[in-house]
Amino acid sequence: KAGVTQTPRYLIKTRGQQVTLSCSPISGHRSVSWYQQTPGQGLQFLFEYFSETQRNKGNFPGRFSGRQFSNSRSEMNVSTLELGDSALYLCASSLPGTVQGDTQYFGPGTRLTVL
Amino acid sequence: EDQVTQSPEALRLQEGESSSLNCSYTVSGLRGLFWYRQDPGKGPEFLFTLYSAGEEKEKERLKATLTKKESFLHITAPKPEDSATYLCAVPPGGSYIPTFGRGTSLIVHP
Numbered sequence: 001k002a003g004v005t006q007t008p009r010y011l012i013k014t015r016g017q018q019v020t021l022s023c024s025p026i027s028g029h030r031s032v033s034w035y036q037q038t039p040g041q042g043l044q045f046l047f048e049y050f051s052e053t054q055r056n057k058g059n060f061p062g063r064f065s066g067r068q069f070s071n072s073r074s075e076m077n078v079s080t081l082e083l084g085d086s087a088l089y090l091c092a093s094s095l096p097g098t099v100q101g102d103t104q105y106f107g108p109g110t111r112l113t114v115l
Numbered sequence: 116e117d118q119v120t121q122s123p124e125a126l127r128l129q130e131g132e133s134s135s136l137n138c139s140y141t142v143s144g145l146r147g148l149f150w151y152r153q154d155p156g157k158g159p160e161f162l163f164t165l166y167s168a169g170e171e172k173e174k175e176r177l178k179a180t181l182t183k184k185e186s187f188l189h190i191t192a193p194k195p196e197d198s199a200t201y202l203c204a205v206p207p208g209g210s211y212i213p214t215f216g217r218g219t220s221l222i223v224h225p
Contacts, residue, residue, distance in 0.1 A: 004158070042215055042216070042217045042218065043159070043202065043204075043215040044215075045212045045213055056212055057212075058212055090158050090159070092158070092159075102147055102149055102164050102206075103149075103161050103164060104159075104161060105161065106151075106158030106159045106160070107158050108156075108157055108158050109157070109158050
């Protein structure tokens with residue numbers, strides 16, 4: 001069974017631009033969560049989507065948004081990029097009914113650098 | 116305030132030298148504690164879920180245990196391939212947003 005895939009793997013943007021990251025979950029997984037990982041703050045929860053609906057949201061500004069499609073694939077968008085948005089963005093999928101954070105399968109991440 | 120604290124931040128071991136990593140938490144209404152392993156440049160890999168005090172789970176050289184205030188990840192006779200960052204996570208009471216600890220970076224020397 002294929003794992004979680006994320007594209008692109010690396011991205012370089014400049015301040016003020018916007019970016020869209022993509023995530024394809026494991027087949028049969030309908031829950032997709034997004035995390036931001038930085039050396040300073042560690043791994044922080046952004047939001048979770050289930051059946052095309054945002055189910056939970058972390059404490060991030062409105063510049064961070066996402067969506068999920070009917071095939072469970074998900075995209076995350078960051079508008080008006082700031083230097084502090086440089087991070088590894090991780091997508092994780094899980095089976096429905098699991099507690100958030102439990103038995104999640106993470107993708108390799110997208111490394112975003114904002115110049 | 117719900118918190119998850121991992122110690123030590125970094126640990127260097129010789130191959131075969133057993134040790135333990137700690138994850139202490141202060142949440143009300145524990146609904147599970149999760150351990151993950153993360154290799155450099157990769158996403159975290161799920162290891163264990165513990166639900167109640169006294170519970171133990173094992174996988175190869177790893178054993179996770181849980182008390183009412185903390186969890187330990189015991190590594191028995193580690194090998195260099197066990198080198199990684201080990202993360203624990205807890206969903207805080209009243210919230211479904213998981214809180215991850217900062218992790219313990221483990222290096223096992225041959």
